[in-house]
Amino acid sequence: MASFIRSTMALAWSPLKSTVFAAVSRPATSLPATASPATSTLCNAVRHMSYKLKTNSAAKKRFVALPSGKFKHWRSGKRHINTGMDRGRLNKAGIASFATPRQSKHLRRLMPYA
Numbered sequence: 001m002a003s004f005i006r007s008t009m010a011l012a013w014s015p016l017k018s019t020v021f022a023a024v025s026r027p028a029t030s031l032p033a034t035a036s037p038a039t040s041t042l043c044n045a046v047r048h049m050s051y052k053l054k055t056n057s058a059a060k061k062r063f064v065a066l067p068s069g070k071f072k073h074w075r076s077g078k079r080h081i082n083t084g085m086d087r088g089r090l091n092k093a094g095i096a097s098f099a100t101p102r103q104s105k106h107l108r109r110l111m112p113y114a
Contacts, residue, residue: 056110065114071099
């Protein structure tokens with residue numbers, strides 16, 4: 001533990017690092033008279049950044065957005081235990097289907113960039 005503290009202290013006090021720390025963590029009194037900490041360029045850049053919306057992982061795995069605005073999904077029931085099913089039912093399970101208008105409204109919120 002002591003060696004870890006010594007190594008971090010050596011890194012913190014190296015001449016190269018001290019100039020970087022001084023530039024980043026300077027007191028507010030060293031700023032020009034016209035600029036305040038609240039109006040510095042770094043604060044303005046952070047203030048004007050917008051939040052990136054996250055796509056729901058479950059929705060993006062199950063649905064595909066089409067150019068028309070509809071969402072396509074695949075029907076369930078074709079993965080396993082198919083020996084007792086008739087062929088027509090299995091073939092219909094392989095066909096893609098589309099989301100209802102109500103589901104589409106919800107999916108637009110879940111996948112904002114689709």
